[in-house]
Amino acid sequence: xSIPKNTPGPSSTSSVSTTGxxxxxxxxxxxxxxxxxxxxxxxxxxxxxxxxxxxxxxxxFESVITTRDLSVYYGSYxxxxxxxxxxxxxxxxxxxxxxxxxxxxxxxxxNRMNDLIAGARVEGxxxxxxxxxxxxxxxxxxxxxxxxxxFQKPNPFPKSIYDNIAYGPRVNGWKxxxxxxxxxxxxxxxxxxxxxxxxLKESALALSGGQQQRLCIARCIAVQPDxxxxxxxxxxxxxxxxxxxxxxxxxxxxxxxxxxVTHNMQQAAxxxxxxxFFTADVDDEGVRHGRLVEMDWTxxxxxxxxxxxxxxxxxxxxx
Amino acid sequence: xxxxxPPPPPSPATPAAxxxxxxxxxxxxxRAFKWMLWFCxxxxxxxxxxxxxxxxxxxWGALDTRLVTNMPSSVLPATAxxxxxxxxxxxxxxxxxxxxxxxxxxxxxxxxEYGDPxxxxxxxxxxxxxxxxxxPSIVFGILGLAFISRGLGFGPTILTGSITLALLVxxxxxxxxxxxxxxxxxxxxxxxxxxxxTRWQTVYRQVLPAAIPGIATGAILALSRxxxxxxxxxxxxxxxxxxxxxxxxxxxxALPVQIYNWTTESRPEYTELAAAASVVLLxxxxxxxxxxxxxxxxxxxxx
Amino acid sequence: xxxLVSVATTVGIVISLFVPAFQFFQEVPLTxxxxxxxxxxxxxxxxxxxxxxxxGTLLITVIASIVALPLGLGSAVYLSExxxxxxxxxxxxxxxxxxxxxxxxxxxxxxxxxTPLLRWLIPGDAEIPQIYNALSAGLVMGVMIIPTxxxxxxxxxxxVPSGLRQGAFALGSNRRQVATRVVVPAALSGITAAFVLGISRxxxxxxxxxxAAGLQPNTSWNPLEIHQTxxxxxxxxxxxxxxxxxxxxxTIFAVGALLFVMTFVMNMISIxxxxxxxxxxx
Numbered sequence: 001x002s003i004p005k006n007t008p009g010p011s012s013t014s015s016v017s018t019t020g021x022x023x024x025x026x027x028x029x030x031x032x033x034x035x036x037x038x039x040x041x042x043x044x045x046x047x048x049x050x051x052x053x054x055x056x057x058x059x060x061f062e063s064v065i066t067t068r069d070l071s072v073y074y075g076s077y078x079x080x081x082x083x084x085x086x087x088x089x090x091x092x093x094x095x096x097x098x099x100x101x102x103x104x105x106x107x108x109x110x111n112r113m114n115d116l117i118a119g120a121r122v123e124g125x126x127x128x129x130x131x132x133x134x135x136x137x138x139x140x141x142x143x144x145x146x147x148x149x150x151f152q153k154p155n156p157f158p159k160s161i162y163d164n165i166a167y168g169p170r171v172n173g174w175k176x177x178x179x180x181x182x183x184x185x186x187x188x189x190x191x192x193x194x195x196x197x198x199x200l201k202e203s204a205l206a207l208s209g210g211q212q213q214r215l216c217i218a219r220c221i222a223v224q225p226d227x228x229x230x231x232x233x234x235x236x237x238x239x240x241x242x243x244x245x246x247x248x249x250x251x252x253x254x255x256x257x258x259x260x261v262t263h264n265m266q267q268a269a270x271x272x273x274x275x276x277f278f279t280a281d282v283d284d285e286g287v288r289h290g291r292l293v294e295m296d297w298t299x300x301x302x303x304x305x306x307x308x309x310x311x312x313x314x315x316x317x318x319x
Numbered sequence: 320x321x322x323x324x325p326p327p328p329p330s331p332a333t334p335a336a337x338x339x340x341x342x343x344x345x346x347x348x349x350r351a352f353k354w355m356l357w358f359c360x361x362x363x364x365x366x367x368x369x370x371x372x373x374x375x376x377x378x379w380g381a382l383d384t385r386l387v388t389n390m391p392s393s394v395l396p397a398t399a400x401x402x403x404x405x406x407x408x409x410x411x412x413x414x415x416x417x418x419x420x421x422x423x424x425x426x427x428x429x430x431x432e433y434g435d436p437x438x439x440x441x442x443x444x445x446x447x448x449x450x451x452x453x454x455p456s457i458v459f460g461i462l463g464l465a466f467i468s469r470g471l472g473f474g475p476t477i478l479t480g481s482i483t484l485a486l487l488v489x490x491x492x493x494x495x496x497x498x499x500x501x502x503x504x505x506x507x508x509x510x511x512x513x514x515x516x517t518r519w520q521t522v523y524r525q526v527l528p529a530a531i532p533g534i535a536t537g538a539i540l541a542l543s544r545x546x547x548x549x550x551x552x553x554x555x556x557x558x559x560x561x562x563x564x565x566x567x568x569x570x571x572x573a574l575p576v577q578i579y580n581w582t583t584e585s586r587p588e589y590t591e592l593a594a595a596a597s598v599v600l601l602x603x604x605x606x607x608x609x610x611x612x613x614x615x616x617x618x619x620x621x622x
Numbered sequence: 623x624x625x626l627v628s629v630a631t632t633v634g635i636v637i638s639l640f641v642p643a644f645q646f647f648q649e650v651p652l653t654x655x656x657x658x659x660x661x662x663x664x665x666x667x668x669x670x671x672x673x674x675x676x677x678g679t680l681l682i683t684v685i686a687s688i689v690a691l692p693l694g695l696g697s698a699v700y701l702s703e704x705x706x707x708x709x710x711x712x713x714x715x716x717x718x719x720x721x722x723x724x725x726x727x728x729x730x731x732x733x734x735x736x737t738p739l740l741r742w743l744i745p746g747d748a749e750i751p752q753i754y755n756a757l758s759a760g761l762v763m764g765v766m767i768i769p770t771x772x773x774x775x776x777x778x779x780x781x782v783p784s785g786l787r788q789g790a791f792a793l794g795s796n797r798r799q800v801a802t803r804v805v806v807p808a809a810l811s812g813i814t815a816a817f818v819l820g821i822s823r824x825x826x827x828x829x830x831x832x833x834a835a836g837l838q839p840n841t842s843w844n845p846l847e848i849h850q851t852x853x854x855x856x857x858x859x860x861x862x863x864x865x866x867x868x869x870x871x872x873t874i875f876a877v878g879a880l881l882f883v884m885t886f887v888m889n890m891i892s893i894x895x896x897x898x899x900x901x902x903x904x
Binding site: 355458 | 735772829
Binding site for chain 3: 111113116118141142144145148149151153155156157158159167168171172216219220223
């Protein structure tokens with residue numbers, strides 16, 4: 001599968017000249033590349049100049065989800081503090097960093113999954129298309145429909161493939177003229193249709209790990225979300241399945257906004273347009289709090305990060 | 320509140336994003352469901368409360384020292400007491416424990432520490448124990464009747480009763496003891512063995528002491544079950560007795576049997592006595608379970 | 623040494639299996655009669671059809687099931703999917719207390735409170751239902767069994783991995799949908815095991831039916847009438863003065879064998895089902 005759209009992705013960094021110490025970084029990234037795009041967009045140089053609100057190929061950056069001074073508490077424990085982020089429409093944004101820095105915690109705030117954890121509390125604001133996600137009048141169910149989530153461990157229901165996909169529309173009370181079409185469309189978009197079209201009524205649990213994860217993506221797509229959150233979606237998959245999902249992500253970004261948390265920074269470099277780097281501070285009492293260190297175009301983060309901690313993580317000095 | 324119907328089957332670039340996030344109260348259907356579930360819980364709990372209150376009130380008139388000091392009488396309800404039943408129950412429990420505890424604990428030790436779970440006979444034993452745990456108590460009564468009461472000719476004595484009840488609760492003791500033993504971490508066993516102890520020494524000196532709280536709780540559970548059983552005792556021929564037991568071979572009566580007898584008496588005064596005896600039985604149960612809870616809380620292991 | 627002890631256990635079962643069977647075979651000609659419809663073993667012209675006893679058992683079991691299965695499952699769903707931790711920790715043990723109350727006391731309760739209550743509630747003749755009736759026994763038995771069903775069902779539902787719930791919530795389900803469309807179907811084999819076990823307990827229960835349903839066999843399905851169950855028969859016959867070795871004595875074992883077989887089969891099914899759901903999720 002070729003990458004259809006113009007992306008100032010790291011696959012093009014090899015063409016960007018860099019100073020001495022950075023070359024090491026690039027070579028390791030280059031080793032992780034799977035394909036290079038035929039187009040080397042001019043915009044790469046724009047991106048590497050570090051402009052935060054820059055665009056590529058003339059596309060405006062429109063923030064779908066924005067956080068302002070976000071802190072998340074579990075009871076009295078402050079898991080993450082003072083996070084300011086924005087996530088661009090139809091972009092893939094990656095959140096990277098060592099474990100325990102609050103990336104997943106923040107991710108779960110976007111679709112209010114943290115509500116399900118007793119004692120979880122949010123301070124600061126998260127806006128979705130300008131609306132406060134945690135406002136009193138907000139319908140959590142609707143939020144979750146529009147902001148979908150794919151989990152680290154694929155979690156298909158113990159039902160048939162068909163019923164898995166149909167679950168979302170049914171549960172949201174949709175009256176569709178043809179559920180079959182909905183199912184087919186979702187599976188096609190998730191690049192799974194050809195593999196399962198003859199066994200829709202079979203149990204979803206019979207699929208391989210990679211297929212199950214794509215099923216979960218299809219399930220998520222079936223409710224027509226706007227944003228898709230992915231919490232380490234490839235963590236339990238083999239490399240081949242992983243690359244299939246990464247290809248899928250790039251396709252999906254045409255229609256959805258994608259936010260992915262990943263431990264695999266090469267993956268972030270491969271796949272994302274923008275990257276946010278998290279780390280954990282330890283305060284005077286020895287308690288860890290997660291914080292956002294820096295967020296920028298992926299290209300810049302991996303070639304010329306502003307913060308030395310980012311540089312340390314990227315070059316493998318810690319993490 | 321109805322749920323919104325979204326746009327018809329998807330076209331790729333449908334802007335599902337823009338419309339306002341709508342606020343809805345928890346729709347009626349959801350709340351009704353929740354109430355229905357609460358109702359399910361409530362029925363059980365309410366009945367429990369009603370039962371306890373009823374028994375207590377009904378037996379109020381007979382709840383005095385007479386109950387403990389006097390013997391049951393089928394002639395004069397006014398002076399009847401339940402002493403023989405109370406002492407009978409106590410005797411019965413002591414011996415049931417004596418038969419059931421060692422047997423059960425040893426069996427549990429065997430199954431957990433020595434038995435190879437892949438061997439077919441061990442698996443048969445396991446399944447047997449699970450089955451036994453669910454066999455109706457009256458079948459145990461049949462067993463006791465056939466073999467011990469009539470077969471061995473002992474008749475309805477403390478011995479017969481306690482053995483029958485011991486067999487009844489044996490599975491409970493085994494299962495609870497196994498859980499307790501299983502909860503002891505492997506590291507303790509490994510440490511002991513590494514120091515040169517034999518298997519038995521490890522079990523006897525390390526595992527068992529650690530598992531005692533769980534085993535004790537299991538014992539109390541078992542006795543709680545045994546104390547309330549009437550059916551097997553009735554099967555054995557236990558009935559009306561006006562003296563305290565004086566030995567293993569003594570016939571006896573027990574609280575559950577006495578309650579049954581008094582309930583089936585036609586005269587209404589006896590209903591009061593039955594209720595009072597029920598209260599005594601419940602109090603005994605409460606005491607036993609409080610001890611169990613106390614043990615459990617006091618020995619929350621910090622593995 | 624310890625092995626002998628467990629052998630003793632097994633022997634206990636084997637014996638309890640063989641004794642009724644042995645005695646049972648002594649009545650070989652009666653095996654045919656076990657499908658007759660008159661149960662009157664003490665009559666001069668004895669009838670040994672066990673059907674009336676089976677009717678009694680089934681009728682009361684059905685009533686108990688109608689009470690216990692929905693209420694038990696509902697309680698389990700509430701405890702597993704709706705209750706916060708603190709609430710669950712208080713309510714679950716409370717429900718267990720129901721299971722710990724001796725059945726004699728339930729029998730007393732059924733006879734002295736529930737039956738008069740039903741008489742007061744059911745319009746018409748003050749003699750309806752009869753003093754001994756299946757309805758009181760069935761209702762009270764149902765309540766007694768609720769904890770059994772609730773406990774086992776709740777265990778099964780807890781075993782459903784939280785990932786499934788999370789996935790369902792993430793798709794925009796509300797709690798009811800997650801509970802009814804995802805959790806309960808996923809825990810179905812465990813829930814079925816709970817139902818089967820509950821029914822098995824109902825079949826094997828003695829005191830409540832002896833005290834509240836009566837000791838007269840009855841082939842009608844009217845719950846307002848007196849009925850005798852298999853267990854009640856066994857208990858009352860043995861408690862009377864029956865000589866060892868007589869045919870009447872042996873009826874105890876015949877009915878006992880039938881009872882044992884019924885509950886045994888149900889228990890095996892239940893164990894099998896529990897194993898199955900344990901395998902799937904652990």
